[in-house]
Amino acid sequence: MPQKKLSVRIDGELISAVEGQTILQAARANGKRIPTLCDLEGLTPVGACRLCIVEISGTDRLFPACTTPVQDGMSVTTVSPKLTQYRRVSLELLFVERNHVCSACVSNGHCELQAMATEMGISTVRFAYNYPKLAVDLSHPRYVLDQNRCILCTRCVRVCAELEGAHVWEVTSRGIHSRIVGDLNQKWGDAKGCTSCGKCVQACPTGALAEKGWAVEEMVKKNDNISSLVRRRGVQA
Amino acid sequence: MKRITIDPVTRIEGHAKITIHLDDNGRVTGTEFHVTQIRGFEKFTEGRPYYEMPGITARICGICPISHLLASSKACDAIMAVRIPPTARQLRELIHCAQMVQSHALSFFYLSSPDFLLGMDSDIATRNVLGVIAAHPELARDGIELRKFGLQIIESLGQERVHSSWIVPGGVGSPFSAHARDRILADLPAAKAIAERTIAFFKGALDSYKEEIEYFGSAPTMYAGLVDTPGNVQFYEGGLRFQKADGEIAADHIPAEDYANWIGEASLRESYLKAPYFKPQGFPDGVYRVGPLARLNVAQQCGFPKADAEFQEFHQRFGAPAHSAFLNHYARLIEIVCALEKIEMLLNSPQILDKHVRATAGVNSLEGVGMVEAPRGVLIHHYKVNEEGAIVWANLIVATGHNNLAIGRSIQQVSEHFIDGTKLHEGMLNRVSAVVRAYDPCLSCSTHANGQLALRIQLRAAGGELLDEIATG
Ligand code: FES
Numbered sequence: 001m002p003q004k005k006l007s008v009r010i011d012g013e014l015i016s017a018v019e020g021q022t023i024l025q026a027a028r029a030n031g032k033r034i035p036t037l038c039d040l041e042g043l044t045p046v047g048a049c050r051l052c053i054v055e056i057s058g059t060d061r062l063f064p065a066c067t068t069p070v071q072d073g074m075s076v077t078t079v080s081p082k083l084t085q086y087r088r089v090s091l092e093l094l095f096v097e098r099n100h101v102c103s104a105c106v107s108n109g110h111c112e113l114q115a116m117a118t119e120m121g122i123s124t125v126r127f128a129y130n131y132p133k134l135a136v137d138l139s140h141p142r143y144v145l146d147q148n149r150c151i152l153c154t155r156c157v158r159v160c161a162e163l164e165g166a167h168v169w170e171v172t173s174r175g176i177h178s179r180i181v182g183d184l185n186q187k188w189g190d191a192k193g194c195t196s197c198g199k200c201v202q203a204c205p206t207g208a209l210a211e212k213g214w215a216v217e218e219m220v221k222k223n224d225n226i227s228s229l230v231r232r233r234g235v236q237a
Numbered sequence: 238m239k240r241i242t243i244d245p246v247t248r249i250e251g252h253a254k255i256t257i258h259l260d261d262n263g264r265v266t267g268t269e270f271h272v273t274q275i276r277g278f279e280k281f282t283e284g285r286p287y288y289e290m291p292g293i294t295a296r297i298c299g300i301c302p303i304s305h306l307l308a309s310s311k312a313c314d315a316i317m318a319v320r321i322p323p324t325a326r327q328l329r330e331l332i333h334c335a336q337m338v339q340s341h342a343l344s345f346f347y348l349s350s351p352d353f354l355l356g357m358d359s360d361i362a363t364r365n366v367l368g369v370i371a372a373h374p375e376l377a378r379d380g381i382e383l384r385k386f387g388l389q390i391i392e393s394l395g396q397e398r399v400h401s402s403w404i405v406p407g408g409v410g411s412p413f414s415a416h417a418r419d420r421i422l423a424d425l426p427a428a429k430a431i432a433e434r435t436i437a438f439f440k441g442a443l444d445s446y447k448e449e450i451e452y453f454g455s456a457p458t459m460y461a462g463l464v465d466t467p468g469n470v471q472f473y474e475g476g477l478r479f480q481k482a483d484g485e486i487a488a489d490h491i492p493a494e495d496y497a498n499w500i501g502e503a504s505l506r507e508s509y510l511k512a513p514y515f516k517p518q519g520f521p522d523g524v525y526r527v528g529p530l531a532r533l534n535v536a537q538q539c540g541f542p543k544a545d546a547e548f549q550e551f552h553q554r555f556g557a558p559a560h561s562a563f564l565n566h567y568a569r570l571i572e573i574v575c576a577l578e579k580i581e582m583l584l585n586s587p588q589i590l591d592k593h594v595r596a597t598a599g600v601n602s603l604e605g606v607g608m609v610e611a612p613r614g615v616l617i618h619h620y621k622v623n624e625e626g627a628i629v630w631a632n633l634i635v636a637t638g639h640n641n642l643a644i645g646r647s648i649q650q651v652s653e654h655f656i657d658g659t660k661l662h663e664g665m666l667n668r669v670s671a672v673v674r675a676y677d678p679c680l681s682c683s684t685h686a687n688g689q690l691a692l693r694i695q696l697r698a699a700g701g702e703l704l705d706e707i708a709t710g
Contacts, residue, residue: 138626138627139625144286212288213288215289215402216291
């Protein structure tokens with residue numbers, strides 16, 4: 001059955017979308033960019049980072065573009081001072097939550113969090129840093145998980161479940177105590193379910209998951225590979 | 238009893254304070270050198286992957302990050318139990334020599350030359366690098382050019398001027414290009430000419446510093462530095478040699494991993510710096526110095542023709558070993574000559590463009606020590622890791638740490654000679670600061686933090702009341 005066509009306005013411009021698309025998908029299909037962080041093309045959107053928030057006429061609430069479906073006649077604003085302010089606050093809170101020391105990080109210069117902060121013009125953070133004491137899991141022979149750099153986007157969780165089918169990663173606890181854990185809170189090296197495919201590493205937007213042995217700035221993620229793999233396999237998000 | 242405090246000492250890298258105690262007649266009865274920052278790198282690197290250590294520890298210092306990268310990467314090489322490709326070794330030496338040039342140029346031209354070009358007693362408002370540019374534009378320009386030459390090599394190899402991450406465990410990040418090599422070779426003659434001009438100028442002016450040479454930390458001490466098997470000065474490779482104050486070799490060719498058998502570290506009450514000493518001699522008799530003067534003292538020669546001619550002249554004039562800390566400035570210039578000759582040799586090496594520059598391996602040893610000569614002297618990184626490669630323990634011994642006690646003694650000597658507490662003036666106190674600068678201490682390195690540079694000198698009576706105060710921004 002052919003999908004129903006919808007008419008939507010994005011930043012004043014009339015575009016046509018398809019029923020079932022999210023605002024983000026519709027925007028992208030029409031060459032419009034909305035900032036995202038937890039989203040990775042091909043994986044189920046979860047709305048974790050709140051960077052993609054947009055305004056919708058007729059309501060005061062802000063909506064994440066990655067999880068909100070388009071509706072006929074919808075009028076969406078993706079750029080406004082209010083949105084910029086909210087996006088910046090979200091990013092700053094990500095920075096204070098854990099220990100993001102870019103200068104000593106393998107992903108320095110290739111980090112989506114860092115790039116997004118640069119794009120938003122963040123040079124200082126207005127909130128007090130949390131400085132949690134967090135472990136680095138070096139038990140896997142090839143990869144390393146550094147909780148200090150994790151922003152809980154859950155791309156690793158989703159890519160492992162949806163694409164590799166291994167379901168190794170999960171999120172434990174709640175709120176600020178949330179952590180990525182492997183195989184019922186085992187050390188990564190002991191996680192029997194892990195196939196060592198490395199998809200989680202490539203999907204991770206920061207230096208939280210990295211290949212071992214790289215020096216500062218050397219870890220370049222290939223998350224395009226993940227998206228093209230999804231397309232080739234026809235996995236439905 | 239009165240007390241003078243110099244806090245902080247200016248034109249050094251980092252933050253330090255000096256206290257001078259005077260008796261009622263204004264004579265110096267004692268001095269203390271306090272390093273007022275705390276180091277924390279050993280603590281907060283616990284749990285980090287060992288291969289991150291070069292990147293983390295390089296951030297200790299913006300002046301000599303290359304030294305930390307090298308010492309740290311060598312320690313990591315040892316943990317991986319690899320022998321790095323020969324070209325990687327040469328490239329590491331090349332960037333290290335470039336750093337030696339730029340760091341020594343910074344110390345000589347920017348930080349210390351105001352004292353000896355403008356005078357220890359000259360107006361404090363202009364006694365800085367800007368004053369030098371105004372009074373001696375030629376020399377100032379030379380200094381800037383020479384530093385730029387070193388920085389350009391660092392940039393062309395490491396892609397960044399200050400915090401390059403090109404030196405990595407197992408070797409270096411990428412091979413060298415013929416284009417970059419040829420550019421450096423083209424600039425080399427000008428750099429050599431500057432080095433020769435400056436050293437000729439400095440030798441001509443030496444007679445005006447007789448008093449400084451005599452009283453600036455001239456008490457004999459032991460020395461330590463790296464040498465190769467025939468006894469040439471080494472910056473990157475080589476074993477550690479200890480020399481007694483009379484010139485006799487006390488211990489020789491000590492490999493990095495044996496350092497702890499020879500070097501003890503004493504904690505001091507008045508400073509966050511620990512005081513290393515030569516173990517067989519005990520503390521405090523085993524106090525030794527490291528750095529440019531120490532390197533020229535322990536070695537038989539530099540191993541390059543121009544530098545060796547200077548080396549011989551140096552020892553003919555001031556003896557072997559030469560003891561005055563003021564001569565560090567002279568030694569720095571000789572080392573610049575030596576480093577430039579070494580750069581030339583390395584650039585002309587047939588292997589320098591080879592593409593094999595990185596060895597890879599996992600954890601093959603639970604402990605590793607890396608030792609190099611930083612511009613300010615011997616630098617040691619020592620790590621212990623668990624089976625997974627997480628750091629469980631780290632110890633860094635930094636050049637200024639080795640010199641800690643000697644700096645204290647030099648301050649005492651200078652204070653006794655130059656300070657008269659009955660008529661205090663800034664020039665006297667500048668000499669006290671200048672002796673510290675002669676060591677070019679990097680206190681951000683040795684305590685692994687940083688601070689502001691401003692000068693406050695207070696003269697206090699025994700009861701603590703303020704008698705006199707001189708301050709600068
Ligand atoms: S991209 Fe939509 S919430 Fe993260």
